[in-house]
Amino acid sequence: MILEADVCIVGAGPGGALLGYLLAQNNLSVIVVEQHETYDKEFRGEHLNAEGEEVLRAFGLYEKVEAEGLLLMDRVEYWHHGKVLKTVRPAVGEKHVGIHVPQRNLLSVLFRESEKFANHQLMMGTKVTELIMNESGSVTGIKAKKGDQLISIHSSVVIGADGRFSTVRKLAQIPFATISHGYDLLWAKIPSPVGWEPTIRQALVDDKQFALFTQAGGFVQIGWNIEEGSFPRLRKQSFAPFIDQVTAAFPELTESVNQHIQSWNDFILLKVHSSKCETWVNDGLALMGDAAHTMSPTGAFGINAALVDAKVLSEVLVEGFVYGDTSAEQLKIYELQRRIKVETLQNQQLVKEANFKEAFAVPVLS
Template structure:
């Protein structure tokens, strides 16, 4: 099968889906490829900050997502030995310290809005295998596989929005610099107890960060930092003493924790790293989101930065200039902003324990 489009976007996460919608809205033909058959996949990073909120409001999307359900974080709390000792409240002009948005809701709105335009096409269950290049090594599209059938998609521009293990980036021969941060992360999700008020709660356990994020639909997401590479040895140890520390840090969660976290298999391990590259694209190719600047979970910048990439790129692309637009200016602007955010993440990680000096 052979298809032709103005822009081919690989990866239907928030950045790719938002960009597809914005381009289709400008009468630019877009094919959005997603390797999973279902768009409503589960993500770990689901918090909007004020930048992400502003982008969605700019395009009239925030209200549509709010109708499905979201949850504003009203405060940040620091706990020690089961007691609250410090509370941070949001600035009055912002009104929250982050907004939990189930990404199934976010993606549903973005895809549904894009489908209103005839220029938009979504292909799920489609895995990109290679890039199409001309004799001068300019990228002219992608090769993909859908249900065992090979597909050739020719386009004026390919957008790699396919995550930190981006096949588009790899096939383009773009190298990344990987930074390890000295920790990995265990995720778990439990039902929130009755009368649980929306908040971000932090504790320090064995010198490592433990975070609780209230979620929409009545859940709490647990993010527990552990030393880098320690999980194989950790899971050989008895499970109960580990979970006892969580119950001691937040006694009001003891019942729901013990009812819903009963073994190491109830955690999901995230190999924490941040990536960066000096090259955000080539002739006929641009990279956005985790494909070009993977971030750690600290500060919940990843989702918002991917959408900012999409917003910035959409403002400079037109149907007439797709083949000639200077993508490097866009990349330079975003690269500087991302470098600042990654530096903030490192600082937050290195200084987290100082929030608890009163107890040291």
């Protein structure tokens, strides 16, 4: 099968999905390919900050996502020995300290809105295998497989929006540096107790950051930082002492934790790192989101940065097609607008992680 489009986007996460929608809205033909068969699956980075919210509002999408279901966080709390030590509330003029948006809700809105455009096509269960290049080395499309079917998609630009282990980045041979953060992350999800309020709660468990994120739909997501590479060793130890520490830190969770977290198998391991690419663009190619700049979970910047990437990149691409220019020089405008901001956020993550324990040093009145 041979297909053609102005832009081929590899990766149908929030950033790639929003970019596809924005380009289709601007009369460019778009094919979005995603290796997974469905986007109705569990995600971990699901918190919007003010920047991500602003992007969705700018394009009239926030209200549609709100109708699908989201949850505003009332406050951030720091707990110690089962009691609140410090509380961070919304700044003056703001209504929340973050928004939980199930990504299935966000993606369903983005793809539903994109379906309104005949020039937009979504291909799930499609895995990129090769970049197509012309004699001068410019990227002119991809080769992919959907089941046993071989597909060639010819396009003026290919976008790598395929995450931290980006196939597009690898195929384009774009060098990148990996930054260790010294920890990995264990995730779990449990039903929230009756009366649980929409909060983000932080504590120290075994001298490591332990966070609770209230989720839409009546759940609490648990995130526990552990020493990098230590999970195989932890799994060999008794699970009971850890559970005792968790319930001591958050007594309200005792019943739910005991019912739904009964072994190390109830956690999902995320190996934490961030990364910086030598360049985000080549002729006919651009990387965005985690493919360009993997971020750690701290501060939930990842999804928000990807949404802003999509906004800026869409503007640069639309301008490029007006002038018939999809060169690295044109696409570099996007990178120059975003790189300093993103790397500043990455540095902020490192500082926050290094200084996390200070939040528990001295009681601060609410």
